[in-house]
Amino acid sequence: MNGALDRTLAALADPHRRRVINLLREGPRPAGELARDVGLAPSAMSRHLRTLRESGLVEESHPAFDARVRVYALRPEPMIELLRWLEETERLWSAQLGALRDHLARDRPPASAPKDGEPAE
């Protein structure tokens, strides 16, 4: 499990690979085009693409017209799902800390409106 995480982080640690991810955001591209746009030799690019593929960040397909061409596309699902989960967790704690703050504020009613009975709902 942590192996997958390590692979992902390692995949994203390289600036060329991040550049690839950014390019793929615009849509799927053939490996050759990626190599050209990033400014890498095809062999270097294919190593980077393999790393990205192994991390699950991108997937490879072949267009129907030419099985030799490899087209790469981003796989957003894992990022989206995790991002969503992180957002929900963040929202949970923001709400809970807000509730804690409100709870503590009842100890110290504002000077302008001192109250000492039960707070109304």
Next chain:
Amino acid sequence: MSSRVLVALRVPASPERAFEAFTAEIGQWWRPNGLFQFTPRSPGVLSFEPGPEGRLVETLASGRVFEIGKVRAWEPPRRLVFGWRQASFAPGQDTEVEVTFEAVGEETRVTVQHVGWDSVPQTHVAKHGFPDAIFLRRHAEWWQVLLASFKMAAGKRDA
């Protein structure tokens, strides 16, 4: 490295009071959240059994007690660490919450760090072990674009 959620808020109290409220009074201020049910029978009432050997538990209406996590650090008024498990986690799956209390003038900054979602299995989404919220935020622009396009592609986002 693991996924991490970091949230901080200032509360109108001393660190001592904030620590006390966070722990001894959690049952009074915690708001149950449907997305984060500890058990299918939740919500019950949360409480800390205090001290370094203590734990955070939820007491259900039936009287059953579910252990959310053991206390891993109990250092009033500065720091509190406890485990966090939902009943749906697989055995051995675990996450951890660290809460720190820092005086800021007359108030206290309470910071919650929730780490370890990566260890939650596939059905809980983190299978792909993505980087933490800080990393995500650093790349927020393209994540947001991605998210927007995903939402569009997926049609409606479920509630």
